[in-house]
Amino acid sequence: MNEAAAGTAPALDVTTIRAEFPILARTVHGRPLLFLDSAASSQKPRRVVEELRRFYYEDYANIHRGVYELSQRASELHDQSRRAVQRFLGARDWREIVFVRSTTEAINLVAWSFVRPRLAPGDEILVTEMEHHANIVPWQIVAAERGARVVAAPITEAGELDLAALRERLGPRTRFVAVTWVSNVLGTVNPVAELVRLAHEAGVPILIDAAQAVPHLPVDVARLGCDFLAFSGHKTYGPTGVGVLYGRLEHLEAMPPWQGGGDMIDRVSFAGTSFAEPPFRFEAGTPDIADIVALREALAFLEELGRARVAAHEAALVARLEARLGALAGVRLLGRPRERASAVAFTVEGVHHQDLGTLLDLEGVCIRTGHHCAMPLHARLGLAGSARASVAVYNTLEEIDRFADILERTIATLRG
């Protein structure tokens, strides 16, 4: 397979990679599965599923509780996973890694524990027009309660952030900035290093929603200098139910807990309770132990492939997607960002995206249709919804060509 179209890195052996994902061999409606919805959730490599099974069969017990061997072993694996995430993100300290359920929960944690206490009436939280609802609604909830408001920096016609306009909106009332690294609809890769610099020049902390970045691009939070960063395990070849919040230690140390319960305390009495240090202060109750343990395998999978090589392979897939879809009559790609990762959204003249998705499903093709949890972005584009194809490391150029051919036929059928 000639996958070396992008970059100088040696090509990935995609045939071997695909063999690690048993689900890719199945058929849907009698057709070979053509999975192009990894932005919603990625498929799982064998080693992640096998680690889950192994952990439950061999090492399972609740953590941080028992003095017995099994509990200590489970605790050790859980701790190792935290250190693996720390290395993977380039964080300076393991205490900066908080395990949560998802990107959504990570953002809510920051909204409630860090931002809410700092908001006064008239204050602003700056986001962008291309955010996922997970990076809009939590801010709206805390802002409404404090008489503050959420302000959105606009995008350009090309689907990139309008940096000049963003700079203008970053004013004396801005208390916090929350921006996606990669748009889950347009695939736009935002200049996050520049955004961190701009926010910090204005004296404002910044959170990066990296749900669509961590699976595709190399990440180094220490170099980036962001205050917070969030991602989901399930989009990163890992299990559902586990996500990560990275937060700078000085912030986490100053933040109050947002949920109370077991494991997050120092001492409890009816006279009052003192809390554990981060990250435990933010991890009340029994965590998703097995999924956290297995997340480590997902990160190792990506690291062993080489994250620069993964990015180069996916860049070739995205370029092929843009070229093939862009050449189909009546297909309009949303945005023309200079840098795009994984996702390409489009509309088809005279065809409803829902009808398109339904017919493509009959051909074994999985793409996402609808508003993709980005209603404000679709409103900005004057659309109720769109279709979106998104790639991951297991996709091939041949699949992209097959998809384009099926899409062309399907559009012809729908147009009668």
Ligand code: PMP
């Ligand atoms: N942010 C972005 C950019 C996303 O694409 C998604 C998932 N589609 C989320 C946040 C929310 O992720 P989760 O549902 O895993 O919390």
